[in-house]
Amino acid sequence: MRVQAFAALVAxxxxxxxxxxxxxxxxxxxxxxxxxxxxxxxxxxxxDDAWNRSTYxxxxxxxxxxxxxxxxxxxxxxxxxxxxxxxxxxxxxxxxDRCLAGHENLCAAQQATCIGHHGGLxxxxxxxxxxxxxxxxxxxxxxxxxxxxxxxTVFAPLRxxxxxxxxxxxxxxxxxxxxxxxxFAAAFGCEVVAFTSSPDKRKELHAMGAHEVQSSTxxxxxxxxxxxxxxxxxxxxxxxxxxxxxxxxxxxGVLCLVGASPGLLQVPAAQLLTGQKSICxxxxxxxxxxxxxxxxxxxxxxxxxxETRPMQDVNLGIERLRANQARYRIVLEN
Amino acid sequence: MRVQAFAALVAxxxxxxxxxxxxxxxxxxxxxxxxxxxxxxxxxxxxDDAWNRSTYxxxxxxxxxxxxxxxxxxxxxxxxxxxxxxxxxxxxxxxxDRCLAGHENLCAAQQATCIGHHGGLxxxxxxxxxxxxxxxxxxxxxxxxxxxxxxxTVFAPLRxxxxxxxxxxxxxxxxxxxxxxxxFAAAFGCEVVAFTSSPDKRKELHAMGAHEVQSSTxxxxxxxxxxxxxxxxxxxxxxxxxxxxxxxxxxxGVLCLVGASPGLLQVPAAQLLTGQKSICxxxxxxxxxxxxxxxxxxxxxxxxxxETRPMQDVNLGIERLRANQARYRIVLEN
Numbered sequence: 001m002r003v004q005a006f007a008a009l010v011a012x013x014x015x016x017x018x019x020x021x022x023x024x025x026x027x028x029x030x031x032x033x034x035x036x037x038x039x040x041x042x043x044x045x046x047x048d049d050a051w052n053r054s055t056y057x058x059x060x061x062x063x064x065x066x067x068x069x070x071x072x073x074x075x076x077x078x079x080x081x082x083x084x085x086x087x088x089x090x091x092x093x094x095x096x097d098r099c100l101a102g103h104e105n106l107c108a109a110q111q112a113t114c115i116g117h118h119g120g121l122x123x124x125x126x127x128x129x130x131x132x133x134x135x136x137x138x139x140x141x142x143x144x145x146x147x148x149x150x151x152x153t154v155f156a157p158l159r160x161x162x163x164x165x166x167x168x169x170x171x172x173x174x175x176x177x178x179x180x181x182x183x184f185a186a187a188f189g190c191e192v193v194a195f196t197s198s199p200d201k202r203k204e205l206h207a208m209g210a211h212e213v214q215s216s217t218x219x220x221x222x223x224x225x226x227x228x229x230x231x232x233x234x235x236x237x238x239x240x241x242x243x244x245x246x247x248x249x250x251x252x253g254v255l256c257l258v259g260a261s262p263g264l265l266q267v268p269a270a271q272l273l274t275g276q277k278s279i280c281x282x283x284x285x286x287x288x289x290x291x292x293x294x295x296x297x298x299x300x301x302x303x304x305x306x307e308t309r310p311m312q313d314v315n316l317g318i319e320r321l322r323a324n325q326a327r328y329r330i331v332l333e334n
Numbered sequence: 335m336r337v338q339a340f341a342a343l344v345a346x347x348x349x350x351x352x353x354x355x356x357x358x359x360x361x362x363x364x365x366x367x368x369x370x371x372x373x374x375x376x377x378x379x380x381x382d383d384a385w386n387r388s389t390y391x392x393x394x395x396x397x398x399x400x401x402x403x404x405x406x407x408x409x410x411x412x413x414x415x416x417x418x419x420x421x422x423x424x425x426x427x428x429x430x431d432r433c434l435a436g437h438e439n440l441c442a443a444q445q446a447t448c449i450g451h452h453g454g455l456x457x458x459x460x461x462x463x464x465x466x467x468x469x470x471x472x473x474x475x476x477x478x479x480x481x482x483x484x485x486x487t488v489f490a491p492l493r494x495x496x497x498x499x500x501x502x503x504x505x506x507x508x509x510x511x512x513x514x515x516x517x518f519a520a521a522f523g524c525e526v527v528a529f530t531s532s533p534d535k536r537k538e539l540h541a542m543g544a545h546e547v548q549s550s551t552x553x554x555x556x557x558x559x560x561x562x563x564x565x566x567x568x569x570x571x572x573x574x575x576x577x578x579x580x581x582x583x584x585x586x587g588v589l590c591l592v593g594a595s596p597g598l599l600q601v602p603a604a605q606l607l608t609g610q611k612s613i614c615x616x617x618x619x620x621x622x623x624x625x626x627x628x629x630x631x632x633x634x635x636x637x638x639x640x641e642t643r644p645m646q647d648v649n650l651g652i653e654r655l656r657a658n659q660a661r662y663r664i665v666l667e668n
Binding site: 250251254257260262271273277280 | 431432437440442561584585586588591592594596597598599600601602603604605606607608609610611612613614615616617
């Protein structure tokens, strides 16, 4: 089957129309007619080969929504016509300790939707049906797309670290991931503090559910927040003053990175000991968490704020993303 | 009341006999006739004023065991004659959020047994009865002493981070704290890997319950342990190659510091993200954990290996501790 898509032919290039022959539909596979695909910062990193893992031509796109048009012989949970979403992860081994424990996102043999395979920025996508998730009725497709990577990436640590009505959650960086973290945390009943370097977002952040908006870079303001926050989720791929953020944590507090900060984290060991604080990372979410997140989002109407554009405008979308102009997630539409 | 004790008169000094007038017995206080007192590395730090928190004359000792000889008017849970133990913490505010949640060890207003008060290296100790714990029958007093600081300090993170029969626990540094961590982890059903810089301890560590003994400083050996351990408890106040230890963690693994490593921890953020790893600190234990630990130790016969010496030999004990010669905890006896 021939698939019309958009690809970077070399690192850092603008995307161009690109057709490829899809692999044969395997027993566990599903073929999706793509209606929408979100744009994530990871797509930009892949285009730029920032992680030295990209292969070209590279079709990005890992927040994919569409209708099932064909299923492999072994697929029982999805039928032709189902509306599904696909995120960052494409497959897992289903045999290792992590998979057996339901943590497929930690499987060492996992594959990604658009590393070594072509992603969702095209008309069709053939992928492992075990990582295609039926979307709840009533959820708009354009609004479902950003949940599939950005949404689950922030939902997973909120759940893992006990975000609930007695906790104060801080969200550092309020873009595609962060604005969903604010909405999820507010829906969990948390007190929510949003940290942003864009003061123009303040009013919108309050409307999303933030009870307080702070500068993410003003050291003096951060010092004033000592002992205020139980769980800090950092969505920013930037070096921040982690010592000040650790001070902002209450005892037993957790600083969780979901965006890779470049270079080394440098913190005094004594700052972790006194107050029993943690620094940790969280990496997308497992399948169970994805299903739970979709149900939760449908039930509580957690809806990303999206800019929907025709898929042929993909390069414009990527430029807006590179310039931090997306408010808050760009979704491309066929 | 006049108390005969041993004190450092100035920083880094040898202890000398020292008599002081104890404060009046408060309503919530208890007076203990000290039978035993363990020696902890923190006592050495206090003697040396390593934390700039010491006041002199300083009577160290915060692993105190003895009989209750008087109780304040408000004390209901202990009676004269009871055998009790006292650890690092002397009191808490019992009013802040942490105290209300049962985490008195995180109370900002907490006081320590031998900071600003005289500790247990003497004949008597007057202290807050709410931090005096009845000892289980059948537990030897000399063997109970090291549990009151060293024991609870390693028991708390083992419990908090889910050490159980499906986990592999690594213990870095096998001294007073570490040898108890090995015994607790083995009793929890964990696979136990002990990391030591003293190869002569190997045979003893196996007898304590370690399934594997590794060098704590051999980079090549550490590299060979990649993806092996769920929970690493570091008891050493030393700089180690934390990057190698993080590599030794399985996905979702936790590196927990209970001994303050000097200087900065420096780790790549990406190493926390990939595999969802955590670095955290743990600080003694709350009262509920202390009681649970004592019950568990009694039930499963978790017994520290002690060198018992007469209290007048305190300086010899301190010298052995400074020289890392204690096998494994020095306990002084009246």
